[in-house]
Amino acid sequence: MRLSFRYISDKAFTGLTAVSVVLLSLVLIVVLAPMIWRGSSAVVFKATVEFRKMQMDLFNRGEPSELQAEIARTESFRKEVYETLDKFKKGIDTESLSDQARRIHRQFGSELRLRNITGDEYTQLRSLTRELRDRLLTAFESRDIAEIRENIEYVSGYKNDPRLTDTSASALFELGTNYLESAQSIDLKQFEQYSESIEEIEQSIRDLFGPRPGEPTPAGVRLRYGATRWDQAAKCLDRLFWAQKWVETEPAKPLIKIKLSRAHQFAGTELEKLFEYMEQNVQKLLNPRLTFYWQYFIDDSFNSHYFGGVGPEILGTVLITLLGMLFVVPLGLISAAYLVECASDNPAVRIIRMCINTLAGVPSIVFGLFGLTFFILYLFPLLGAESKGCILAASLTLAVLTLPVMIRASEEAIRAVPQTYKEASLSLGASGFRTFVTVTLPAALPGILTGVILSLSRIAGETAPILFTGAVALGPVPKSVFDPTRTLSYGSYDMAVGDRISMMVPHNQYGMVVTLVILILCLNTLAIVLRTRVFKKLKGQ
Amino acid sequence: MQNNKSGVLESVSRRRKNKGKLNLIMDRQKQSKSESLNNKDTAECACSIVEAEDFSFYYGSTMGVKNITMEVFPCSVTAIIGPSGCGKSTFLRAINRINDLIPNTRIEGTLLVNGHDIYAKKTNLVNLRQQVGMVFQKPNPFPKSIFDNIAYGPRLQGTTKGSKLQQIVEESLKAAALWEEVKDDLRKSALALSGGQQQRLCIARALATRPSVLLMDEPCSALDPIATGKIEDLIEQLKSDYTIVIVTHNMQQAARVSERTAFFCLGELIEYDFTPKIFRNPGKKQTEDYITGRFG
Ligand SMILES: Nc1ncnc2c1ncn2[C@@H]1O[C@H](COP(=O)(O)OP(=O)(O)OP(=O)(O)O)[C@@H](O)[C@H]1O
Numbered sequence: 001m002r003l004s005f006r007y008i009s010d011k012a013f014t015g016l017t018a019v020s021v022v023l024l025s026l027v028l029i030v031v032l033a034p035m036i037w038r039g040s041s042a043v044v045f046k047a048t049v050e051f052r053k054m055q056m057d058l059f060n061r062g063e064p065s066e067l068q069a070e071i072a073r074t075e076s077f078r079k080e081v082y083e084t085l086d087k088f089k090k091g092i093d094t095e096s097l098s099d100q101a102r103r104i105h106r107q108f109g110s111e112l113r114l115r116n117i118t119g120d121e122y123t124q125l126r127s128l129t130r131e132l133r134d135r136l137l138t139a140f141e142s143r144d145i146a147e148i149r150e151n152i153e154y155v156s157g158y159k160n161d162p163r164l165t166d167t168s169a170s171a172l173f174e175l176g177t178n179y180l181e182s183a184q185s186i187d188l189k190q191f192e193q194y195s196e197s198i199e200e201i202e203q204s205i206r207d208l209f210g211p212r213p214g215e216p217t218p219a220g221v222r223l224r225y226g227a228t229r230w231d232q233a234a235k236c237l238d239r240l241f242w243a244q245k246w247v248e249t250e251p252a253k254p255l256i257k258i259k260l261s262r263a264h265q266f267a268g269t270e271l272e273k274l275f276e277y278m279e280q281n282v283q284k285l286l287n288p289r290l291t292f293y294w295q296y297f298i299d300d301s302f303n304s305h306y307f308g309g310v311g312p313e314i315l316g317t318v319l320i321t322l323l324g325m326l327f328v329v330p331l332g333l334i335s336a337a338y339l340v341e342c343a344s345d346n347p348a349v350r351i352i353r354m355c356i357n358t359l360a361g362v363p364s365i366v367f368g369l370f371g372l373t374f375f376i377l378y379l380f381p382l383l384g385a386e387s388k389g390c391i392l393a394a395s396l397t398l399a400v401l402t403l404p405v406m407i408r409a410s411e412e413a414i415r416a417v418p419q420t421y422k423e424a425s426l427s428l429g430a431s432g433f434r435t436f437v438t439v440t441l442p443a444a445l446p447g448i449l450t451g452v453i454l455s456l457s458r459i460a461g462e463t464a465p466i467l468f469t470g471a472v473a474l475g476p477v478p479k480s481v482f483d484p485t486r487t488l489s490y491g492s493y494d495m496a497v498g499d500r501i502s503m504m505v506p507h508n509q510y511g512m513v514v515t516l517v518i519l520i521l522c523l524n525t526l527a528i529v530l531r532t533r534v535f536k537k538l539k540g541q
Numbered sequence: 542m543q544n545n546k547s548g549v550l551e552s553v554s555r556r557r558k559n560k561g562k563l564n565l566i567m568d569r570q571k572q573s574k575s576e577s578l579n580n581k582d583t584a585e586c587a588c589s590i591v592e593a594e595d596f597s598f599y600y601g602s603t604m605g606v607k608n609i610t611m612e613v614f615p616c617s618v619t620a621i622i623g624p625s626g627c628g629k630s631t632f633l634r635a636i637n638r639i640n641d642l643i644p645n646t647r648i649e650g651t652l653l654v655n656g657h658d659i660y661a662k663k664t665n666l667v668n669l670r671q672q673v674g675m676v677f678q679k680p681n682p683f684p685k686s687i688f689d690n691i692a693y694g695p696r697l698q699g700t701t702k703g704s705k706l707q708q709i710v711e712e713s714l715k716a717a718a719l720w721e722e723v724k725d726d727l728r729k730s731a732l733a734l735s736g737g738q739q740q741r742l743c744i745a746r747a748l749a750t751r752p753s754v755l756l757m758d759e760p761c762s763a764l765d766p767i768a769t770g771k772i773e774d775l776i777e778q779l780k781s782d783y784t785i786v787i788v789t790h791n792m793q794q795a796a797r798v799s800e801r802t803a804f805f806c807l808g809e810l811i812e813y814d815f816t817p818k819i820f821r822n823p824g825k826k827q828t829e830d831y832i833t834g835r836f837g
């Protein structure tokens with residue numbers, strides 16, 4: 001009976017352990033996998049020709065002649081898009097049509113003045129073209145096809161007037177007939193929507209292809225290129241093909257977003273072809289190709305992370321972390337050694353211990369403010385250094401933050417070294433210090449390395465303490481430890497909350513976070529390998 | 542062996558030329574050694590190397606040993622026996638002040654080593670422990686290689702030359718009867734040795750610093766009879782050059798290896814005399830009870 005109970009409880013325990021392990025791994029997978037999946041899209045993705053253009057311009061990467069050929073090929077397909085669009089716009093853009101009509105009228109007037117005609121004739125012709133112009137303007141402004149037709153037909157009636165043939169005024173007839181043609185093909189009721197829609201379509205096409213060939217290069221780097229990535233292109237295409245509209249289904253209920261097909265909206269017009277054409281030729285227009293953009297880890301970024309990589313961020317994080325470790329490891333070790341080896345159990349030491357424990361629980365933002373007031377505003381001016389955030393201040397602050405962790409881990413490790421080792425060393429005539437350095441410390445090394453791992457992860461990942469002490473969202477690559485730097489942690493934070501432009505590139509946000517995770521993972525793996533080695537050596541294997 | 546040892550001793554004392562005090566001690570030791578060699582039968586007259594006078598040791602309020610008065614004579618083996626918890630280790634560990642590691646301890650009386658009060662304020666602990674080596678109850682090699690374990694002491698004393706260290710390591714290992722077993726791989730971790738080998742390694746390590754007194758706290762308690770035999774042989778060999786104080790629970794062992802035996806009980810020294818006398822004709826009833834196994 002008892003035996004069977006023991007057997008069952010044993011099995012149950014094993015089962016529980018297994019379940020908890022499985023749960024833990026599941027949580028890990030559920031949390032990390034999507035993040036890493038998305039983050040990896042910053043490095044491995046389908047890059048369009050725009051990406052290669054950008055790489056060539058900014059980093060001088062790629063084969064120029066190949067790229068030129070590729071650009072020429074895509075341009076040849078894009079031409080059709082631009083042409084269709086322009087043609088349609090000609091018919092729909094009444095404002096520019098009106099401008100054109102006025103201009104023609106003015107031009108005709110100056111032409112008349114040069115002609116050898118009488119004053120009467122001049123006035124006559126002038127008022128004639130004025131009337132034609134006004135008719136056209138009325139037609140352009142009208143939303144009634146009958147009215148338009150009437151006006152245009154009136155204008156066309158003068159087409160064969162000998163006084164106007166072969167003059168600049170004859171352009172008015174062409175303008176009129178063209179307009180009538182396109183006005184007949186579109187639903188004039190939707191005229192407003194058309195012009196609004198056409199603006200969006202133009203914007204989408206600009207997002208897709210960048211500025212048109214021949215246009216001046218925009219000042220902002222971001223505007224110089226179209227969609228560099230296939231996923232971005234897909235979004236632009238979506239905006240191009242589908243108009244979004246917020247509609248109220250019921251009063252006092254949240255609006256609902258619906259999608260309307262633009263092809264449907266423009267059915268029967270010139271523009272209808274455009275959608276079909278783009279849908280069919282999208283590959284040729286952008287030429288997407290799967291790319292492994294490993295330079296993501298070394299490239300500087302442009303236009304607040306819209307393009308480029310996280311090179312300076314990685315550099316900054318590694319610098320701050322290593323420098324911080326340089327402060328925290330010796331300091332933590334010495335403090336731990338003091339607490340274990342020298343300090344006896346008196347009230348002062350007990351208070352120190354309590355302080356260390358309390359410090360471990362202080363919110364990190366408090367350390368950030370401490371770093372700002374103590375290091376930057378007090379200590380640096382005192383030592384004659386410039387009072388500004390910098391790598392040194394940031395790593396000092398982080399060192400203070402992780403000191404309790406380091407002290408406690410090494411204290412435990414030193415305490416755990418068997419007394420017999422110490423006795424053996426002392427009995428051989430070693431001094432206390434010598435014993436600590438040659439026997440206790442090596443034996444405590446695995447535990448100390450655990451402390452190092454803990455502090456390392458903490459230092460590399462903390463954001464709040466470096467917020468005021470040395471991290472910047474944008475800025476040049478640091479030249480010395482007295483410069484502020486970009487870091488992965490602060491960069492992730494800034495991209496998530498502060499930066500409009502970087503919000504447009506979620507893959508970069510994930511990329512930065514995943515880079516941070518992977519960096520910490522690498523540093524930890526390094527420390528763990530080291531610890532295992534030391535451990536094996538101590539075990540005598 | 543004898544020549545070898547004194548040769549090393551000379552070199553050691555040469556090494557320590559600057560440490561006047563130590564030289565003095567070494568000289569004294571040599572003197573006393575020759576004395577004891579000359580008057581083997583009247584060893585009582587020889588001047589003692591360790592001398593306790595009314596020595597008491599307290600762990601806080603707990604008494605460890607009380608009012609111990611005894612002398613240990615050079616180049617001999619002195620055994621300490623007694624029931625568990627009677628303060629044998631306490632007394633032994635007091636001789637090289639390794640008990641200092643335990644907080645809140647306190648002593649009364651005096652304990653002289655080579656005529657110096659070792660609990661005096663000005664005592665140099667490093668010098669004291671170089672003179673008074675110790676082998677612990679449980680083998681406690683460092684987690685280092687065999688070579689580094691043994692070279693640890695000499696290195697502390699300033700020997701850094703490879704060939705010199707090599708020589709010391711070899712001599713010490715031979716002295717501890719371990720050389721044959723480990724000579725092929727001195728770089729092997731000491732923790733990879735068997736328990737008995739580890740204990741002999743610890744003895745070799747203690748010998749490498751050339752102490753004048755060797756304290757052994759139940760060195761064979763964790764060993765099988767063969768290893769125990771080896772260590773007993775070793776003690777037999779060492780006693781011509783070293784002063785050995787050995788704590789043991791094994792009466793036969795005490796009888797076999799020691800010249801004098803001290804019987805401790807409840808923190809007090811009950812009887813201290815020549816070993817044959819203690820075992821054949823003890824002066825006290827308590828001693829007799831313990832030896833004959835009638836003691837609880
Ligand atoms: N670190 C310590 N702190 C407090 N009391 C101690 C300590 N070490 C020993 N004692 C006490 O001192 C007394 C003597 O201990 P000691 O270790 O000298 O005994 P022992 O004779 O060596 O015994 P054993 O034969 O079991 O090794 C014991 O009563 C023990 O409780």
Ligand SMILES: [Mg+2]
Nearest residue numbers: 629630631758
């Ligand atoms: Mg003991």
